[in-house]
Amino acid sequence: MRSVEDLPTPAVLVDLDVVEKNLTRMAERARAAGVKLRPHAKTHKVPEIGRMQLALGAAGLSLAKVGEAEVFVHAGFDDIFLAYPTIGGDRARRLLALSDRAKIRVGADSLEGARSLSEVFAAARRRLAVVLKIDCGYHRVGVEPGRALELARAIAELPGLELAGVFTHAGQAYSTETTQGVADVGRLEGETVAAVASELRAAGLPVAEVSVGSTPTAFSSMKVKGVTECRPGNYVYHDGSQVALGTCTSKDCAMTVAATVVSVPAQDRAVVDAGSKTLSSDILRPRPGGHGLVLGTSSRIDRLSEEHGVVAVAPGDRFRVGQRVAILPNHACVVSNLHERVYGVRAGSVECEWRVAARGRVD
Ligand SMILES: Cc1ncc(COP(=O)(O)O)c(C=O)c1O
Numbered sequence: 001m002r003s004v005e006d007l008p009t010p011a012v013l014v015d016l017d018v019v020e021k022n023l024t025r026m027a028e029r030a031r032a033a034g035v036k037l038r039p040h041a042k043t044h045k046v047p048e049i050g051r052m053q054l055a056l057g058a059a060g061l062s063l064a065k066v067g068e069a070e071v072f073v074h075a076g077f078d079d080i081f082l083a084y085p086t087i088g089g090d091r092a093r094r095l096l097a098l099s100d101r102a103k104i105r106v107g108a109d110s111l112e113g114a115r116s117l118s119e120v121f122a123a124a125r126r127r128l129a130v131v132l133k134i135d136c137g138y139h140r141v142g143v144e145p146g147r148a149l150e151l152a153r154a155i156a157e158l159p160g161l162e163l164a165g166v167f168t169h170a171g172q173a174y175s176t177e178t179t180q181g182v183a184d185v186g187r188l189e190g191e192t193v194a195a196v197a198s199e200l201r202a203a204g205l206p207v208a209e210v211s212v213g214s215t216p217t218a219f220s221s222m223k224v225k226g227v228t229e230c231r232p233g234n235y236v237y238h239d240g241s242q243v244a245l246g247t248c249t250s251k252d253c254a255m256t257v258a259a260t261v262v263s264v265p266a267q268d269r270a271v272v273d274a275g276s277k278t279l280s281s282d283i284l285r286p287r288p289g290g291h292g293l294v295l296g297t298s299s300r301i302d303r304l305s306e307e308h309g310v311v312a313v314a315p316g317d318r319f320r321v322g323q324r325v326a327i328l329p330n331h332a333c334v335v336s337n338l339h340e341r342v343y344g345v346r347a348g349s350v351e352c353e354w355r356v357a358a359r360g361r362v363d
Contacts, residue, residue, distance in 0.1 A: 013255070013258055022237070047358075049236060049354070061081070062081045066094050072358060080098075083107050092121065107167060108132060125160075127162045128161055128162070132165070135168070136169075165228075173217045174241065186221040194225065239332040240331075255342075262308075269313060271310055275306045278338060282330050299313050300312060300314075
């Protein structure tokens, strides 16, 4: 078996023991809370990992883009939720083709967007399941709870569509600075969407699924009464931001980037062969703090260009040219998207190589 040391750098490594532990723990928590787990596969984009999630009881997968769904459906997945406002005739026609082979649900937060799907599905005499996105305070996409009933009614009346539920995502948790604050955001996430579901049901609308989910808020939001489904994604790998948020410890982080020191131009500066093309330029959350921690040291990458990661050498740390280092990235999901493959490692050996099959599918 190949040793990790033999891999050319930069290379993305995933520790298989940690991945398995992370997947099992989340599956157990969802089971204990009595909700379906529908992991967001945006984090790994790897069908082999999706299969591990299903084997542990996941009800299906969440994704964002139709192009990602195409990759996963072609790989044999038959139950996908596009947790993203999916709009447009071209995408609707691709969804129609996919829905011959898989159960597909998509997110919607506007009547215009829903109409563009309705036209295609009604003309084909088919029905697409649509889930209404609710804004629980992140203020990215999603209808304000107070306007949800009006929009849900209008969508439910469109031919070719079927209202299948409501969903939300509390991305504001990533800028919340205390673990108590993150748990409070999770409760608000669950309570907001559960309250909208009750209002819609009282008005006679069908709301089968009440879906929440992010990795930091998963444990609190999935426990809220009325929630039926949870969609964490990042938990498969975790990353520097999850550690900083208090979601996990560095031992729970499965993804590292193997890099090599290519230059030590000054005592307080070392440069590795992993820049923004490898690590992305995503900042550490909830507070900025460099672009990746060099594991086993106190030093962080504090500057990036495309092919250079400039390490601010902390007092007491030493680097030499040719030294291999392991970097804990700030944000695992975007690192996945930048790489053709990830290496599954156990006890220093490369056990498997996975193609990041759904990377780059932005359409
Ligand atoms: C709509 C939606 N659902 C679920 C998730 C998963 O969240 P996380 O990556 O924190 O696990 C995301 C992540 O961006 C998302 O945008």
